[in-house]
Amino acid sequence: MELTAKQLDFLQKHHSAAMITIGRDGTPKAVRVGVALVDGKIWSSGTTDRVRTRTLRRDPRSTLFVFDERHAFLTIEATVTLLEGQDAPAANLRLFRVMQNRASGPLLWYGQELDEDAFLHRMAEEGRLVYEFAPTRAYGLA
Template structure:
């Protein structure tokens, strides 16, 4: 596993939008727009149990993130994804969305509304939410 440089960490903290590229069974690259965040030094994104990309990652955990900025700065992150699910997933989702929303405490935003932590956790369970953790293998680009 590769450790991110200080420059890469700084770029990832400032830019939380990425294309998550997985591969279908025929070997075709499939991008999806995702939000990402560094949570305690770990690179995470959110998904659900029934998403196509989750099924692809269960079959082949390799994934590339293309993280970009408005000024044409970018970083590619080749990774192996671990799917964090089960009873701890709602709490991990709280941690992830607190970082993504820059809200260390208080309610969290969810699709136009505000939810307290208990309601947010319940919604995560209801939606079958999980967390993708990207084990960084290689990085390159112009961050």
């Protein structure tokens, strides 16, 4: 499904979200994440060893609850694709450039400024990947 212009505008302005996956026993599992639109696709970052990554390998369904500092929100039900492998550090670089609104130059990582090479090295070292969300349903106050 295609998101509306209003929904896309909300996603461009707001990067705070809760990501809900489905546990093995069917229980919803929620974590706070950052999200951003990269080339029109909804992305978030994770690592290969995270529980949510293992959960998504078993069941790729997820719900994002994107929110602002007031009361507006956008809920997106989606199927998640894991973008991993050799291209994952570069994908994370693109994602964090959007999230930090820095088209070039160093990026912040846990309070440190890292130049592009150091950032790419850190992403590879941490086993970072990107979660790409393909919306199946969206609703909310956005």
